[in-house]
Amino acid sequence: MTTPTPLWRHPEFAVGARETRDVALGIGAWGLVAGIAMSKAGLGPVFAVAMSLFVFAGSAQLAALPLMVQGAPLWVIWATAFCVNLRFIIFSAGWRPYFESLSRTKRLFLAYFTVDFTYIAFMRRFPRPGDVRAQMAYVAGNVAVSWVAWQSMTVLGVLLADVIPERWGLGFAGSLALLGITASLLADRATWIAAAVAACAALAAFALPFHLNVVVAIAAAMAVGVLIDHFSLPRTAVSEEDAA
Amino acid sequence: MKAWTTIVAIAGLTVVSVVTRGFFMIPDREVPIPAWLREALRYAPLAALVAVLLPEIAMTGDHLIATWKDARIYATAVAILVFVASRSLLGTILAGTAVLLALRLSLGW
Numbered sequence: 591m592t593t594p595t596p597l598w599r600h601p602e603f604a605v606g607a608r609e610t611r612d613v614a615l616g617i618g619a620w621g622l623v624a625g626i627a628m629s630k631a632g633l634g635p636v637f638a639v640a641m642s643l644f645v646f647a648g649s650a651q652l653a654a655l656p657l658m659v660q661g662a663p664l665w666v667i668w669a670t671a672f673c674v675n676l677r678f679i680i681f682s683a684g685w686r687p688y689f690e691s692l693s694r695t696k697r698l699f700l701a702y703f704t705v706d707f708t709y710i711a712f713m714r715r716f717p718r719p720g721d722v723r724a725q726m727a728y729v730a731g732n733v734a735v736s737w738v739a740w741q742s743m744t745v746l747g748v749l750l751a752d753v754i755p756e757r758w759g760l761g762f763a764g765s766l767a768l769l770g771i772t773a774s775l776l777a778d779r780a781t782w783i784a785a786a787v788a789a790c791a792a793l794a795a796f797a798l799p800f801h802l803n804v805v806v807a808i809a810a811a812m813a814v815g816v817l818i819d820h821f822s823l824p825r826t827a828v829s830e831e832d833a834a
Numbered sequence: 835m836k837a838w839t840t841i842v843a844i845a846g847l848t849v850v851s852v853v854t855r856g857f858f859m860i861p862d863r864e865v866p867i868p869a870w871l872r873e874a875l876r877y878a879p880l881a882a883l884v885a886v887l888l889p890e891i892a893m894t895g896d897h898l899i900a901t902w903k904d905a906r907i908y909a910t911a912v913a914i915l916v917f918v919a920s921r922s923l924l925g926t927i928l929a930g931t932a933v934l935l936a937l938r939l940s941l942g943w
Contacts, residue, residue: 612923619931637840644848649886651847658843668846675854677882682858684875686865694862701856706886710879759934762906765890766913766930770923772883773914784877785884792885796896804885811881812874819873 594723598731602724606731609711610739616767617707617736618743623761624648625747626754631655635748642744646703646737649801650674673800680808681709688712688719689726700726703733705740710771780818784811905937 597603610617621642628638633655645651650671657667682701689697704712711732716725747754754760776782791810795803858865867875891910892898899907913930916922937943 613927615924615927619927633840637844641844641847644844645851647847647851650850654843654847658840664839664843664846667843668850671847671850672854675850677878678854679857680875680878680882682854682856683865683867683871684878686858686867687872689859690864694860697859698852698856701859702852704855706879706882710883713876713879757938759905759938760931762890762909762934763927763931765887766909766927767923768883768887769891769910769913769930770917770926772880772887773917774921774923775880775883781877781880785880788877788881788884789888791881792888793898796889796893804882807885808878808881811877811884815877816870816874820870 597723597727598734600723600727602727603731603734605715606711606728606733607735608731609715610707610732610735613707613767613771614735614739616764616770618739619760619762619767620648620764621740621743622747622750622754623764624652625744625749626751626756627652627747628655628744629748629751632659638748639745642741642748645671646740647671647675647705648740653800670800673802676802676805677706677808680805681706684709684713688716689722691722692726700729703737704729705736707736707767707771708732710775714775780815780822783818784815787811787814903941903943905934905941905943908937909934 625638625642628641628651629635631638633641641651641655645654653674654667654671657670681704685701685704689700692700708729712725712729715728719725772785776785788807788811792803792807795806797803798806853860891906894900894904909930912933913926916929917926920926
């Protein structure tokens with residue numbers, strides 16, 4: 591048996607890393623803000639850094655923090671993080687066909703490191719499942735950059751919490767990264783409509799706890815997306831027949 | 835919260851990260867996902883992005899921005915223009931952040 595080339599030497603590793611580099615500034619800005627928030631919540635710098643290093647889920651951390659500081663029961667803290675992370679469960683259904691051939695340990699290891707941007711960029715790069723080594727190398731390149739950007743800036747945020755004024759609104763750089771990624775996904779009429787429906791649903795369900803409005807928005811956009819796909823498919827088939 | 839409780843909480847939150855991100859990766863046997871659902875999943879990331887993004891750029895507290903004196907409006911507008919013109923994510927982030935900082939620090943918006 592020949593030793594496979596290490597993932598980081600695979601050409602897709604560089605592609606994943608390069609695409610992530612472009613948004614690393616946004617990821618880093620968010621990490622900085624999350625670090626500041628965690629430090630100010632009163633958990634202490636050691637636990638704040640430990641939490642970031644292990645949990646590696648910004649919005650779940652920020653939702654769980656106040657509960658931890660208040661001394662809420664453990665199950666409430668975990669249930670809150672679970673609800674905030676519900677979107678990942680939906681994403682994981684999309685991951686499955688790509689990595690089915692790997693062992694369970696490898697699948698879970700890979701899944702643990704994949705944040706929203708990893709999933710989005712990956713699906714743009716690989717619309718259909720294919721060469722599993724190339725896919726893993728791409729994910730590894732993406733994760734290497736996003737993990738370092740996020741973690742280093744979170745630690746910096748914890749350390750500099752009292753130095754950086756909140757009114758600078760640096761976290762907005764993270765939102766702008768999201769804005770650019772969203773814009774890059776608006777490819778056709780179906781995606782525009784799905785995005786508009788998601789926005790309306792997210793607004794209408796905004797009062798729900800645990801960021802559940804995100805889940806409502808996903809469900810609404812998926813339903814509308816399927817409807818559009820189904821109603822436009824037969825028409826294409828007919829026009830092809832006409833052409834023939 | 836005592837130190838050991840915090841450690842248990844963080845350990846549990848780590849498990850939550852693994853379980854949610856890997857949810858459908860856990861079973862070894864193939865998970866039957868109907869074709870329509872597979873199609874629908876294509877729209878999930880876009881919808882999640884929009885839902886997470888909306889309160890950040892267009893809302894104050896629990897309602898939409900109701901004033902013109904909010905730096906985010908102009909920062910977002912400039913960012914969109916830069917993205918449409920250049921398709922560059924880095925340029926979008928830099929331009930929008932520059933507008934935001936300029937308006938916040940000069941006018942206090």
